[in-house]
Amino acid sequence: MFAVHLMAFYFTKLKEDQIKKVDRFLYHMRLSDETLVDIMARFQAEMEKGLGKDTNPTASVKMLPTFVRAIPDGSENGGFLSLDLGGSKFRVLKVQVSEEGKQNVQMESQFYPMPNEIIRGNGTELFDYVADCLADFMRTRDLTHKKLPLGFTFSFPCRQTKLEEGFLLSWTKKFKARGVQDTDVVGRLASAMKKHKDLDVDILALVNDTVGTMMTCAYDDPSCEVGVIIGTGTNACYMEDMSNIDLVEGDEGRMCINTEWGAFGDDGALEDIRTEFDRELDLGSLNPGKQLFEKMISGLYMGELVRLILLKMAKVGLLFGGAKSSALHTKGKIETQHVAAMEKYKEGLANTREILVNLGLDPSESDCIAVQHVCTIVSFRSANLCAAALAAILTRLRENKKQARLRTTVGMDGTLYKIHPQYPKRLHKVVRRLVPNCDVRFLLSESGSTKGAAMVTAVASRVQAQRKQIDKVLALFHLTREQLMGVRDKMRTELEYGLKKKTQALATVKMLPTYVYGMPDGTEKGKFLALDLGGTNFRVLLVKIRSGRRSVRMYNKIFAIPLEIMQGTGEELFDHIVQCIADFLDYMGLKGAQLPLGFTFSFPCRQTCIDKGTLVGWTKGFKATDCEGEDVVDMLRDAIKRRNVGYSGECMVDLALFPWALPLLCHTMPRPCDTGLSLPCAPCTLCFQGSCLLPLQEFDLDIVAIVNDTVGTMMTCGYEDPNCEIGLIAGTGSNVCYMEEMRNIELVEGDEGRMCINTEWGAFGDNGCIDDICTQYDKEVDEGSLNSGKQRYEKMTSGMYLGEIVRQILIDLTRQGLLFRGQISERLRTRGIFETKFLSQIESDRLALLQVRRILQQLGLDSTCEDSIVVKEVCGAVSRRAAQLCGAGMAAIVEKRREDQGLEHFKVTVGVDGTLYKLHPHFSRILQETVKDLAPQCDVTFMLSEDGSGKGAALITAVAKRLQQQGKEK
Ligand code: 0WK
Ligand code: 0WK
Ligand code: BGC
Ligand code: BGC
Secondary structure (H helix, E strand, O other): OHHHHHHHHHHHHHHHHHHHHHHHHOHHHOOOHHHHHHHHHHHHHHHHHHHOOOOHHHOOOOOEEOOOOOOOOOOOOEEEEEEEEOOOOEEEEEEEEEOOOOOEEEEEEEEEOOOHHHHOOEHHHHHHHHHHHHHHHHHHOOOOOOOEEEEEEEOOOEEEEEOOEEEEOOOOOOOOOEOOOOOEHHHHHHHHHHOOOOOOEEEEEEEOHHHHHHHHHHHHOOOEEEEEEEOOOEEEEEEEEHHHOOOOOOOOOEEEEEOOHHHOOOOOOOOOOOOHHHHHHHHOOOOOOOOHHHHOOOHHHHHHHHHHHHHHHHHOOOOHHHOOOHHHHOOOOOOHHHHHHHOOOOOHHHHHHHHHHHOOOOOOHHHHHHHHHHHHHHHHHHHHHHHHHHHHHHHHHHHHOOOOOEEEEEEEEOHHHHHOOOHHHHHHHHHHHHOOOEEEEEEEOOOOOHHHHHHHHHHHHHHHHHHHHHHHHHHOOOOOHHHHHHHHHHHHHHHHHHHOHHHHOOOOOOOEEOOOOOOOOOOOOEEEEEEEEOOOOEEEEEEEEEOOOOEEEEEEEEEOOOHHHHOOEHHHHHHHHHHHHHHHHHHOOOOOOEEEEEEEEOOOEEEEEOOEEEEOOOOOOOOOEOOOOOEHHHHHHHHHHHHHHHHHHHHHHHHHHOHHHHHHHHOOOOOHHHHOOOOOOOOOOOOOOOOOOOOOOOOEEEEEEEEOHHHHHHHHHHOOOOOEEEEEEEOOOEEEEEEEEHHHOOOOOOOOOEEEEEOOHHHOOOOOOOHHHOOHHHHHHHHOOOOOOOOOOHHHHOHHHHHHHHHHHHHHHHHOOOOHHHOOOHHHHOOOOOOHHHHHHHOOOOOOHHHHHHHHHHOOOOOOHHHHHHHHHHHHHHHHHHHHHHHHHHHHHHHHHHHHOOOOOEEEEEEEEOHHHHHOOOHHHHHHHHHHHHOOOEEEEEEEOOOHHHHHHHHHHHHHHHHHHHHHHO
């Protein structure tokens, strides 16, 4: 027993000595955590450099975009071919991914040798060889008659421009085929396969093996977002935020980045940790100066590193008593599998002896211990370096997600990682030590990267198929210049139609005279009440106009028009309006005020004079009964009357109940004459204000003008810019007015001067003249609207409907399984749920995809990144068409004005208002670009109305009031 202990002590002592000896000799290869943390930081800096547009060209870690934007979502299915080239073995596979609810993948594969003369010969022969192997695989499995998509795992650095195209940056590992660098390897393979006439294969995806590995593992564990290969070569990929990838358009979602970390240090960043052995190995490699990080880590080099160290130690007499063998001098004689064998727990030492003997050496026990420890140091350094770089990636993921703690999975593959007995444990341990705030699950890829490549191909073919279907839908909203010119010319025809007496009745664009003859001239003055009904908000305004200095002061209050009022009876609607007026006057302390009133009524009214207007038909969200065909000014007057009658009744009661209150009430009461009672009026002795002895009405409003919101907007802007003679509303509804030559307005007497025409272009197309650009979605929106068959143009251009068009498209795309995994949520079925404001939000450039998803979540739509990208595209297509159609209509107006005045060049200002124009991030720009393009001889300035049409209505009222005065004086 004592002998055994002595032996054990002696052996442990020997071991310690050898280990110390080797530790001293390989001091530089033992990296402290401090150094690893420093390497981690260096690698983080390298990643930043690689991702930056300006710094990428000089970066050694190239951070290559892979165009893989999503991990498998379980809906992948179908048969795929897959090639796995670049690792230690070349494989051809057939992968069957079946859905049927459960995810399972059938794979059948065949390895093919990769002779040196092929991998170091000429590139064309290499791809011909690969194509021959593929052909052999397909013929032996009777697949030649099938059109199968193929995923090409090509484990070398490629700069990809899209998923199915990649240019080889440089060969690594054992490959050095000529004439391939900087060529598209997909194209090379495709042209090689063309030589096999019976093969019909579509290469849909080029995938790096790290990406394939990540995807393979993500199929089982969706939280896998990193792929690491530690095999012949070494490399890693991970899912990066698009907003950090300068080299690829778009900020939405994530894309997998192939770091190509093997080249870390090629710019000298690791010279302080590289040893003489690393430099010697590099000089003897196929690509000196390249892949320096890989050469300190991966399986192709680890054995060689050990050999060079053993050779040096032998040379300096630290091993084998200085004896050397020709095998020890021979490059590649020690392979990584030998290193792995020597580090096996139990039989490691025995393996070491056997391997050294096979190398023609006669090692002592201490030699074996020392050699084993050399292997440990070399492989430990390899694991440490990998861990440092991987820790940098994990830190970046945690920071990208702005999480204090990251939970993620790393997909692993590679012979070194798989066969080396200690490697995985060492790597995991160091990673967890370097990034304690990351919970990392390491998942070994059981079936190599090709399953992942098939997933990428499956996703690619699904995305490709979906893309085709989605593009088909979006194409319906892409209007060509010819189509837009067609709309412009048809609008022009309709404008003429509406102006002409004999065609007016049939015209869809009604071209309604407004009896507004001119712009304010600055002499307007006074206090006016204005109502602004028909837009998003109902506003009551008090407008004070001071003449001369063109200064207008406004006080307003916004009131809601409840749906039941909008769609109730006309009486209720106008009573509600009058109630709001009362609240406003009360709020302004103007009870009993006598004020001229301008009524902005944003609906089509046929006017016979400035203060009479018969409602042609409700539009937008209004549908109050007993109004269409009625004079809405009379309806307002009647409502005021109803109010005052109600009010005077109350007063009589009050007077009866509290006679002592009379003085207080005197100047707040209406004049008897208004109630039709012929009682005398005199100034109130108490407050010297014009009032009456017996006030029987709440307020005394003189409705002087009814104005369309386009006209009010034109006036408001015309007050600032005399060039403004067109008013445009792009809001809940859509409409335009403009100053027309009286001679062209056949419905109104007189040929002198001009009058403002309210075009009511919203009805353009109600006669079917633009059905050629009308989509099924437009028809669905129209059928679901309050006024189906009416306001065709408005329903394609205004805020009330754009959201609905988007909703219809999303339903259709979801029904086709192209969105939201085919699940149509209850919310999505709800009319009006997708408000147009969401379009503006979703299309805002500032909004990251995450926020788009949040909006969709609010709508009860659980979306993926891709879903959100498609939703954004749909919103963009719908709003773009709307802006272009508006632009085409406006081009018709300004062109008409230019030609009517026989001008070569026409300069004009358009006053604009409406939430769509104001809030949508792109609408106004696209509209203006379209006008410029379709009316090049017109210089059109768009002037946003800051104050709304209420001011304009007050100005019109002031003008009308002045003309009334002058009329009376005449
Ligand atoms: C197996 C994968 C293959 C990858 C290889 C790397 O299917 O794509 O290239 O692992 O490990 P190696 O074979 O180089 O050790
Ligand atoms: C503000 C104007 C109002 C007009 C509205 C249109 O003051 O007269 O109806 O713009 O925009 P919307 O509110 O419908 O977006
Ligand atoms: C290549 C990488 C590959 C890695 C692992 C490296 O030499 O440059 O593209 O992922 O080996 O196979
Ligand atoms: C109405 C127009 C109005 C436009 C903008 C349309 O629905 O018919 O009168 O100008 O909306 O508010």
